[in-house]
Amino acid sequence: MxxxxxFPCRICGEHKRKFDLVPAELVRASIVDVITKEHPAxxxxxxxxxxxxxxxxxxxxxxxxxxxxxxxxxxxxxLNHGVKRRRPSPRKYQCxx
Numbered sequence: 001m002x003x004x005x006x007f008p009c010r011i012c013g014e015h016k017r018k019f020d021l022v023p024a025e026l027v028r029a030s031i032v033d034v035i036t037k038e039h040p041a042x043x044x045x046x047x048x049x050x051x052x053x054x055x056x057x058x059x060x061x062x063x064x065x066x067x068x069x070x071x072x073x074x075x076x077x078x079l080n081h082g083v084k085r086r087r088p089s090p091r092k093y094q095c096x097x
Contacts (some may be wrong), residue, residue, distance in 0.1 A: 004017070005017070005018065006018075007021055007046070007047050008046070008047070009021065009047060009048055009049040009052055010024055010039075010042065010043075010045075010046045010047065010048050011035070011039060011048055011049070011052040012049060012051075012052055014049065016047075016049050018047075020049060020050060021047035021048065021049055021050070022047060022048050022049075022050065022053055023046075023047055024042075024043065024044045024045060024046050024047055024048050025044040025045070027044070027048060027053065030060060031053070031056050031057060031060055032044075033060075034056045034059050034060045034063070035048075035056050
Protein backbone atom coordinates (compact mmCIF):
# COMPACT_ATOMS: atom_id res chain seq x y z
CA MET A 1 0.00 0.00 0.00
CA UNK A 2 2.90 2.39 0.66
CA UNK A 3 3.74 2.30 -3.07
CA UNK A 4 0.33 3.81 -3.87
CA UNK A 5 0.75 6.78 -1.53
CA UNK A 6 1.18 10.05 -3.42
CA PHE A 7 2.83 13.35 -2.59
CA PRO A 8 2.54 16.77 -4.24
CA CYS A 9 5.33 18.22 -6.35
CA ARG A 10 6.37 21.61 -4.93
CA ILE A 11 6.46 23.08 -8.45
CA CYS A 12 3.51 21.75 -10.46
CA GLY A 13 1.38 20.60 -7.52
CA GLU A 14 0.58 17.25 -9.13
CA HIS A 15 0.35 14.31 -6.76
CA LYS A 16 2.73 11.57 -7.78
CA ARG A 17 4.07 8.36 -6.32
CA LYS A 18 7.26 8.65 -4.31
CA PHE A 19 9.43 6.95 -6.96
CA ASP A 20 8.38 9.68 -9.43
CA LEU A 21 9.67 12.37 -7.07
CA VAL A 22 12.98 13.63 -5.67
CA PRO A 23 13.19 14.94 -2.11
CA ALA A 24 13.56 18.72 -2.39
CA GLU A 25 16.40 18.70 0.15
CA LEU A 26 18.53 16.64 -2.28
CA VAL A 27 18.38 19.17 -5.12
CA ARG A 28 21.78 20.77 -5.75
CA ALA A 29 22.26 24.37 -4.65
CA SER A 30 23.00 25.49 -8.22
CA ILE A 31 19.65 24.09 -9.39
CA VAL A 32 17.88 25.59 -6.35
CA ASP A 33 19.16 29.00 -7.50
CA VAL A 34 17.43 28.48 -10.85
CA ILE A 35 14.24 27.23 -9.20
CA THR A 36 14.01 30.20 -6.82
CA LYS A 37 14.14 32.64 -9.74
CA GLU A 38 10.82 31.24 -10.93
CA HIS A 39 9.47 30.05 -7.56
CA PRO A 40 10.71 32.37 -4.78
CA ALA A 41 8.76 30.42 -2.14
CA UNK A 42 10.80 27.24 -2.82
CA UNK A 43 11.90 25.40 0.30
CA UNK A 44 13.87 22.18 0.81
CA UNK A 45 10.81 20.46 2.29
CA UNK A 46 8.66 18.13 0.26
CA UNK A 47 9.32 16.80 -3.23
CA UNK A 48 9.86 17.84 -6.83
CA UNK A 49 8.85 15.66 -9.77
CA UNK A 50 11.42 14.43 -12.26
CA UNK A 51 9.88 16.41 -15.13
CA UNK A 52 10.15 19.73 -13.28
CA UNK A 53 13.60 18.95 -11.92
CA UNK A 54 14.85 18.07 -15.41
CA UNK A 55 13.40 21.31 -16.80
CA UNK A 56 15.34 23.30 -14.20
CA UNK A 57 18.48 21.26 -14.91
CA UNK A 58 18.17 22.14 -18.60
CA UNK A 59 17.71 25.82 -17.72
CA UNK A 60 20.81 25.66 -15.52
CA UNK A 61 22.95 24.08 -18.23
CA UNK A 62 21.63 26.59 -20.79
CA UNK A 63 22.58 29.47 -18.46
CA UNK A 64 26.07 28.06 -17.84
CA UNK A 65 26.70 27.54 -21.56
CA UNK A 66 25.47 31.04 -22.36
CA UNK A 67 27.75 32.50 -19.69
CA UNK A 68 30.73 30.46 -20.92
CA UNK A 69 30.05 31.51 -24.52
CA UNK A 70 29.96 35.19 -23.49
CA UNK A 71 33.23 34.79 -21.59
CA UNK A 72 34.80 33.05 -24.58
CA UNK A 73 33.65 35.80 -26.97
CA UNK A 74 35.01 38.48 -24.63
CA UNK A 75 38.37 36.72 -24.30
CA UNK A 76 38.58 36.19 -28.06
CA UNK A 77 37.85 39.88 -28.66
CA UNK A 78 40.49 40.92 -26.13
CA LEU A 79 43.09 38.65 -27.71
CA ASN A 80 42.28 39.79 -31.23
CA HIS A 81 42.50 43.42 -30.16
CA GLY A 82 45.89 42.79 -28.52
CA VAL A 83 47.24 40.96 -31.56
CA LYS A 84 46.16 43.76 -33.89
CA ARG A 85 47.83 46.37 -31.68
CA ARG A 86 51.10 44.48 -31.44
CA ARG A 87 51.36 43.33 -35.02
CA PRO A 88 54.40 45.02 -36.55
CA SER A 89 53.91 47.00 -39.69
CA PRO A 90 55.08 45.20 -42.78
CA ARG A 91 58.70 46.02 -43.67
CA LYS A 92 60.34 45.73 -46.99
CA TYR A 93 63.42 43.64 -46.78
CA GLN A 94 66.10 43.89 -49.37
CA CYS A 95 68.46 41.09 -49.99
CA UNK A 96 71.96 42.11 -50.95
CA UNK A 97 74.24 39.70 -52.64
